């Protein structure tokens with residue numbers, strides 16, 4: 546495990562993929578953050594999370610130049626998330642990952658400064674308050690994102706179908722059909738233990754629209770599976786200089802007095 550100081554050193558050695566804008570509108574609810582476990586507040590009113598995904602809504606994988614997105618048909622309520630800290634019903638629209646060039650770092654959130662090699666984000670938008678994802682992205686309480694940490698260990702059988710499809714979306718702007726993938730297979734066995742707080746997108750437009758739900762339990766993927774993530778490119782096929790898609794995470798943001806609640810004591 547990297548201790549706080551070495552991880553700071555390690556962080557200073559890394560080159561996040563895009564230049565941080567100087568000032569963000571508002572800017573007191575930015576993500577990601579370090580989750581300080583002993584400062585999180587157990588909230589007994591937090592309910593169990595209820596993901597209900599229909600794998601038939603899975604449509605495609607898209608390399609958008611930041612990550613690869615597995616996108617779902619979000620024109621109906623076939624794949625939803627409710628419960629947990631959420632008052633409304635949210636609709637699944639995509640999931641993607643963030644990772645490092647080495648297994649020593651790559652996650653966006655940290656737990657007591659502990660870095661993970663990668664982090665999964667499962668993105669949902671509030672269909673009770675908004676009509677389109679594009680709207681919800683810009684508004685308070687517009688998105689609910691489940692964050693899951695990845696650790697290097699045994700091969701993740703459910704992930705392999707996705708890993709096998711990645712060479713087809715090596716370059717930015719490439720898209721490939723992808724069907725019947727159930728994101729629930731990427732959730733840890735225990736989804737009742739999580740931290741939740743109000744934050745933002747970690748890539749532009751950095752809007753403060755997100756209720757984050759970060760799982761306490763990680764999932765395991767093999768070294769070789771994560772190596773395939775690193776074979777993707779930030780750059781499109783036409784560009785002369787190809788850049789490997791690694792370190793596609795944002796640096797930690799100040800807590801600004803926010804409380805992180807936990808669903809477990």
Ligand SMILES: COc1ccc(C)cc1NC(=O)Nc1ccc2c(c1)[B-](O)(O)OC2
Nearest residue numbers: 666668678679682690745746747748749750
């Ligand atoms: C250029 O980017 C856009 C252009 C137009 C629209 C409508 C949306 C976006 N961006 C977007 O959705 N980002 C985004 C959405 C959800 C999440 C994240 C980023 B994350 O923080 O990584 O995890 C959860």
Ligand SMILES: [Zn+2]
Nearest residue numbers: 641643666747
């Ligand atoms: Zn993300």
